[in-house]
Amino acid sequence: MTQLFPRATLKRIIKSHHNRTLTKNVDVMIYLDYVLFLQRLAEEANNEAKQDLNEKKIEERHVVAALERVLQEFQG
Template sequence: MPGQKLYPRATVKKIVKAHSNCNVSKNADVMMFLDYMLFMQNLMKEAAIEAKKGGERGITARSVRKVTADSLARFRG
């Protein structure tokens, strides 16, 4: 689907502005999306490591839950 955006930028900006009562700069939504993607990548990597240590065959909800707090702490800013 050429030309289709990954997410509606204007909607994201409106939501952030409504929750934070601050103006959002031109490319802030792009930076938030990239930060989210880095967080998810880190979360899955850590969950895979935890799953291997626990002897599981793949990533499970339990392994994700175990590493969520550490990953969130690493990305708070």
Template sequence: MTRIYPRATLRKIIHAHEPTLKLSKNVDIKIYVLYLLFLQRLVAEANRQAQLTHDSIVQSRHVSRALKMVLQQFKG
């Protein structure tokens, strides 16, 4: 089975940010899934922002507005 993302690289990144933190066996998978959900919501919200301004293309200003909203949802 092929992997979608490099698990070792993700674990190294996590360890670099929190070196004293003990990680469970599949924590990298959980973090990756949350990352994908975040990106999915960000894209959907940016698309909604573009539709509200009657633009056919999502621009950086739409993503910036959407980012504020999505970060509030994921804050916790």
């Protein structure tokens, strides 16, 4: 099975931003939260595109419009 992300690199990035020790699987939880965030952002941008005269392509303006709502959902 291939790795989806480099765990050591992610742990090093997290440690560089926060001077705390990390539990064993915290990097996995952060990665999964990141994937869920991107999935939700894509869904919201798709909804924005559909509302905008049924456009078939998601454009930057759709992502920007959806970003604030999704960030509010993931703020914790």
